[in-house]
Amino acid sequence: MPVPQGRGLVSRSLLREDAYRAIRDAIVDGTLAPGERLNDTDLVEWLGVSRTPVREALARLEQAGLVRTKPGRYTIVSPLDARACRDAQSVTAAMHELAVREALPNLSATELEAMRTANARFADALRRDDVDAALAADDEFHGVLVTASANDALRDVLERFTPVLRRLERLRFSSLSGRESVAQHDRIIELCAAGDVAGAAAATRANWETLTPLLDEPPVTGASSR
Structure with missing residues (x-):
C-alpha cells in the first residue's frame, strides 16, 4: 500500500533513530509492501522531517536487507527473500x-x-x-x-x-x-x-x-x- 497519508506523524525534532524505526516498522507490519517504491518526498511528508534523516534511515534499512536501492533510479521495499x-x-x-x-x-x-x-x-x-x-x-x-x-x-x-x-x-x-x-x-x-x-x-x-x-x-x- 502507499505511504500513509497525513503530515507530521512525529515531532520535527525526530532523531535519525526514530525515522529508521518508523519506516522499518511500516515495512515489517506490511504497511509498506514488498516491491513498493519509496519516494523521499512522500516519506518526508509522512514523517514530518527533512530529507536527511529519511535518507540515512533508508541507507540503514538497505544494510539490514529491508530496502533495495538502485542509485539514481529507485528505492523499493525488499521482497521477502x-x-x-x-x-x-x-x-x-x-x-x-x-x-x-x-x-x-x-x-x-x-x-x-x-x-x-x-x-x-x-x-x-x-x-x-x-x-x-x-x-x-x-x-x-x-x-x-x-x-x-x-x-x-x-x-x-x-x-x-x-x-x-x-x-x-x-x-x-x-x-x-x-x-x-x-x-x-x-x-x-x-x-x-x-x-x-x-x-x-x-x-x-x-x-x-x-x-x-x-x-x-x-x-x-x-x-x-x-
Whole structure:
C-alpha cells in the first residue's frame, strides 16, 4: 500500500533513530509492501522531517536487507527473500541461545514470572488472531532473557537481524502452526526455573528454528506477512 497519508506523524525534532524505526516498522507490519517504491518526498511528508534523516534511515534499512536501492533510479521495499531470512534466522537463533546461557545463572523469580505473563498474553493474542499483539508478546517473552543477559553486543546484533524475520513471523503467527510456540515457551520457562542451562538454551534455539518450514514454501519470496 502507499505511504500513509497525513503530515507530521512525529515531532520535527525526530532523531535519525526514530525515522529508521518508523519506516522499518511500516515495512515489517506490511504497511509498506514488498516491491513498493519509496519516494523521499512522500516519506518526508509522512514523517514530518527533512530529507536527511529519511535518507540515512533508508541507507540503514538497505544494510539490514529491508530496502533495495538502485542509485539514481529507485528505492523499493525488499521482497521477502528466503536466503536473507535463513541467514537472519541462524544469527538470531544463536543470539537468543547465548542470551539464555548468559542470563540463566542469575535469573530471578520476578523475571520468570514476567516470562509466564508474556506467554499468557501471547497465547491470548493467538486465540484472538491478533498478530500484532502476538508479536509484541513474543518480543516481551524473549526480551526478558535478552535484557537479563546484560550483553549490549548481543542486543545490537538482534536489533539488526530480527526485523528481517518479522515479516516471516507474521506468517507463522497467523497460522495454526504458530500455536505450537505457546507450549515451546512453557518448556523454556520450565527449564529456566529448573536451572537447566543447556536444556533451556537448546529449547530456545528450537523455538526459533520453527520458522524453517516457512522458508521452504514458495510464497516466502513475495510475502509481506506471516
